[in-house]
Amino acid sequence: MINIEQNFINLHPQSLALSKKGKVLFPSGVTHDIRAFKPFPIYVEKADKGKKWDVDGNILIDYIGGHGSLLLGHNRFEITEAIQSALKLGTHFGSSHQNEIEWAEAVVDMVPCAETVRFTSSGTEATMMALRLSRAYTKRDAIVKLENHFHGWHDIVVGKNNNNIISSPGVPSGFYDSLTILPNGDIDALYERLNKKDVAALILEPTGAHWGAHPLDSEYLIKANEIAQQTGTMFILDEVITGFRMSPGGAQEIYGLQADLSTHAKILAGGLPGGCVTGKKEILELIETRDDKWNNQKKVSHQGTYNANPISAAAGKAALDLIKDGAEIIIADRLSKKLVKLLNQIFKKNKIMGRAWNVSSMWHLNLGYKINNLLDNIEDTRWHFDVEPQGVRNDLVLPLKWALINEGVDLFGTGGVLSSAHTDNDIEKTGVAFENAIIAMKKEGLVI
Numbered sequence: 001m002i003n004i005e006q007n008f009i010n011l012h013p014q015s016l017a018l019s020k021k022g023k024v025l026f027p028s029g030v031t032h033d034i035r036a037f038k039p040f041p042i043y044v045e046k047a048d049k050g051k052k053w054d055v056d057g058n059i060l061i062d063y064i065g066g067h068g069s070l071l072l073g074h075n076r077f078e079i080t081e082a083i084q085s086a087l088k089l090g091t092h093f094g095s096s097h098q099n100e101i102e103w104a105e106a107v108v109d110m111v112p113c114a115e116t117v118r119f120t121s122s123g124t125e126a127t128m129m130a131l132r133l134s135r136a137y138t139k140r141d142a143i144v145k146l147e148n149h150f151h152g153w154h155d156i157v158v159g160k161n162n163n164n165i166i167s168s169p170g171v172p173s174g175f176y177d178s179l180t181i182l183p184n185g186d187i188d189a190l191y192e193r194l195n196k197k198d199v200a201a202l203i204l205e206p207t208g209a210h211w212g213a214h215p216l217d218s219e220y221l222i223k224a225n226e227i228a229q230q231t232g233t234m235f236i237l238d239e240v241i242t243g244f245r246m247s248p249g250g251a252q253e254i255y256g257l258q259a260d261l262s263t264h265a266k267i268l269a270g271g272l273p274g275g276c277v278t279g280k281k282e283i284l285e286l287i288e289t290r291d292d293k294w295n296n297q298k299k300v301s302h303q304g305t306y307n308a309n310p311i312s313a314a315a316g317k318a319a320l321d322l323i324k325d326g327a328e329i330i331i332a333d334r335l336s337k338k339l340v341k342l343l344n345q346i347f348k349k350n351k352i353m354g355r356a357w358n359v360s361s362m363w364h365l366n367l368g369y370k371i372n373n374l375l376d377n378i379e380d381t382r383w384h385f386d387v388e389p390q391g392v393r394n395d396l397v398l399p400l401k402w403a404l405i406n407e408g409v410d411l412f413g414t415g416g417v418l419s420s421a422h423t424d425n426d427i428e429k430t431g432v433a434f435e436n437a438i439i440a441m442k443k444e445g446l447v448i
């Protein structure tokens with residue numbers, strides 16, 4: 001066992017104790033795949049603004065941000081106040097209510113493609129509904145997604161390319177006959193597939209797979225949008241992460257895209273459970289309940305006990321009200337750029353094969369791989385598309401995460417998201433943490 005791991009264990013005795021119980025109760029001891037962690041996950045007691053406190057009293061600068069749902073940071077006053085007010089009135093009416101109207105009005109106001117809205121309880125449900133609507137509207141079955149793009153965990157979107165056989169265990173054979181997975185950013189492959197004119201929908205994460213870890217060029221997005229339009233394919237932007245984060249109108253506003261449908265969750269519901277599919281009225285109206293003939297032949301089925309529940313609606317409405325003028329986004333973006341610049345300075349100073357980059361308030365790391373062109377201009381914090389980022393080298397992933405947690409920094413995967421509640425001081429402390437982590441990793445003989 002390397003020292004970094006031993007330090008991690010020494011710093012987290014209470015987490016270790018809880019993890020022993022978790023291991024008995026949950027597969028891998030956790031409640032979400034991304035929280036599975038060796039030798040055991042940390043257990044968090046409370047959070048505020050850009051920080052979390054674990055059960056051992058360690059303070060962590062938090063780059064997970066509620067899996068990307070907390071653009072405004074933990075415990076934003078206006079949101080917790082809206083939740084508390086709503087709680088006093090009841091948690092579930094099983095009826096329509098005013099907050100769902102105001103929440104949907106905010107979505108229609110902010111999201112360029114939004115004409116009408118259907119709320120769901122999660123991003124997974126939103127993408128599932130967007131694909132079902134697309135199939136019903138186009139009367140086509142085929143779906144195209146891009147390699148590694150994540151759209152939740154329902155059957156069709158978890159199809160993976162395994163030696164060119166698209167599959168996921170647990171999904172009936174033949175289920176993926178209608179799915180094509182194309183390489184990220186390959187416009188010719190996309191044209192060839194969509195031009196067969198049998199594809200119901202193209203769904204993608206607008207900044208690239210895993211919120212930009214495999215970046216997509218905006219030129220690709222614009223062309224993909226055009227090809228989808230020309231071929232009668234529904235263009236679905238999965239803005240579960242980018243929505244209300246990159247701009248009040250999300251990636252579609254930034255890149256000038258014309259989506260038929262877009263899917264949202266996370267920030268949409270102010271950090272509470274909630275999602276939506278929004279877009280063209282003529283597509284969403286397929287969910288309408290009409291006469292028997294329509295209901296039996298045309299209606300797209302959609303229910304959901306917690307759709308637009310009063311508490312999520314109150315939190316979501318409060319969050320969108322705070323985000324709509326764009327000022328909070330500017331703060332988070334500035335901090336993200338500042339962090340990336342600082343990390344790149346540290347990599348350069350320590351002669352590390354590393355590069356950080358950001359898209360808006362989302363940042364990623366390339367570590368342990370030689371990159372030729374990137375450290376020349378430290379001011380430029382974008383990814384450049386002449387080389388494909390490789391991420392963090394496998395043997396470095398765990399030591400980096402341990403070392404950073406030991407230094408008080410919690411990454412989201414191998415990067416992170418910023419909020420408007422992070423501070424300049426958080427960024428500076430993260431820089432110190434990274435430098436110490438690198439020194440610790442080098443001491444262990446790891447080559448970076």
Ligand SMILES: Cc1ncc(COP(=O)(O)O)c(C=O)c1O
Nearest residue numbers: 122123124150151152240241265
């Ligand atoms: C782009 C994207 N789509 C869909 C989802 C699924 O959302 P949820 O976890 O709310 O089901 C996620 C979740 O991280 C996501 O990042």
